[in-house]
Amino acid sequence: MATIAFIGLGNMGGPMARNLLRAGHDVTVFDLSGPAMETLVADGAGSAETAKAAADGVDCVITMLPAGEHVETVYLGEGELLDSLPAGTLVIDCSTIAPETARGVAEVATEKGLAFIDAPVSGGVGGAKAGSLTFICGGDEATFTKARPILEPMARNVFLAGPHGAGQVAKICNNMLLAILMAGTSEALALGADNGLDPAVLSEIIKQSSGGNWALNVYNPWPGVMDGVPASRDYEGGFLVKLMTKDLGLAYDNAVKQQSAIPVGALARNLYQLHAGQGNADLDFSSILRLYRPE
Numbered sequence: 001m002a003t004i005a006f007i008g009l010g011n012m013g014g015p016m017a018r019n020l021l022r023a024g025h026d027v028t029v030f031d032l033s034g035p036a037m038e039t040l041v042a043d044g045a046g047s048a049e050t051a052k053a054a055a056d057g058v059d060c061v062i063t064m065l066p067a068g069e070h071v072e073t074v075y076l077g078e079g080e081l082l083d084s085l086p087a088g089t090l091v092i093d094c095s096t097i098a099p100e101t102a103r104g105v106a107e108v109a110t111e112k113g114l115a116f117i118d119a120p121v122s123g124g125v126g127g128a129k130a131g132s133l134t135f136i137c138g139g140d141e142a143t144f145t146k147a148r149p150i151l152e153p154m155a156r157n158v159f160l161a162g163p164h165g166a167g168q169v170a171k172i173c174n175n176m177l178l179a180i181l182m183a184g185t186s187e188a189l190a191l192g193a194d195n196g197l198d199p200a201v202l203s204e205i206i207k208q209s210s211g212g213n214w215a216l217n218v219y220n221p222w223p224g225v226m227d228g229v230p231a232s233r234d235y236e237g238g239f240l241v242k243l244m245t246k247d248l249g250l251a252y253d254n255a256v257k258q259q260s261a262i263p264v265g266a267l268a269r270n271l272y273q274l275h276a277g278q279g280n281a282d283l284d285f286s287s288i289l290r291l292y293r294p295e
């Protein structure tokens with residue numbers, strides 16, 4: 001079993017760290033939020049006052065932070081975590097950030113002899129709780145092989161997408177498509193409801209037809225259609241609109257750099273930004289339905 005520092009215990013990081021504890025790893029946690037740490041300590045984790053203290057003497061550091069600036073702060077900024085780790089330490093960043101930010105952190109880590117991998121995830125809070133996330137890694141084969149057994153208690157799938165940054169590229173492509181299909185699913189359900197159809201019945205019909213998709217299968221955006229999803233608890237928890245807006249911004253910036261056309265992704269970005277600006281930034285992203293059905 002490994003000794004692991006887990007930094008960032010939000011909607012995703014909390015349940016991920018819990019699955020590492022359940023697998024028998026020795027986990028020390030750090031988060032800026034005291035209550036987030038307390039729940040993990042109650043489950044058997046050690047805690048520390050800083051990221052650096054949590055990582056003292058561990059085999060592996062895992063971060064699950066909101067955005068690139070947080071990752072840079074922890075690894076390169078005030079925390080200077082990379083400076084304090086002995087050569088050979090495995091460092092896994094699971095946050096969704098820009099590919100070039102991941103490459104920048106990887107470059108510094110590699111110079112210091114650390115084994116760094118970017119490993120953003122897909123599968124949402126449900127996947128984090130169930131230990132069924134998809135990890136999309138970027139790095140070299142040897143680091144990937146070393147990281148795999150650590151990731152497995154949290155994962156159903158573990159992919160190596162390519163070199164450093166490739167995990168982030170694959171992740172932002174996935175999330176751009178997710179934003180598009182959640183908005184499209186909401187639009188289709190709202191059109192059906194405007195015609196007097198029951199959204200639950202319509203959802204079942206589309207699920208078994210050519211419009212079937214992940215949102216309808218496990219994350220229905222219409223309140224009351226599916227138990228246990230954010231739509232059935234006023235869109236609390238889950239994957240926040242502000243994080244989806246961040247990911248659509250990453251896709252947009254990347255498309256500008258690559259001179260790729262993403263007309264539908266750009267429209268989705270505008271829809272989510274409009275929605276965030278209307279006071280919904282801290283709701284789950286499936287609340288995009290409210291653009292079509294304001295309450």
Ligand code: NAD
Pocket residue numbers: 007008009010011012013030031032033036051064065066067070073074094095096097121122123124125238239240243247
């Ligand atoms: P969150 O906002 O719920 O949690 C982030 C946590 O990081 C918070 O507890 C915060 O206190 C902590 N934090 C911030 N700065 C810190 C610092 N300097 N040191 C220590 N802790 C710090 O976010 P989340 O939903 O858990 O998402 C985390 C990452 O995973 C994001 O990049 C997101 O895009 C990605 N992601 C989220 C989901 C989802 O469904 N929520 C799914 C896939 C990927």
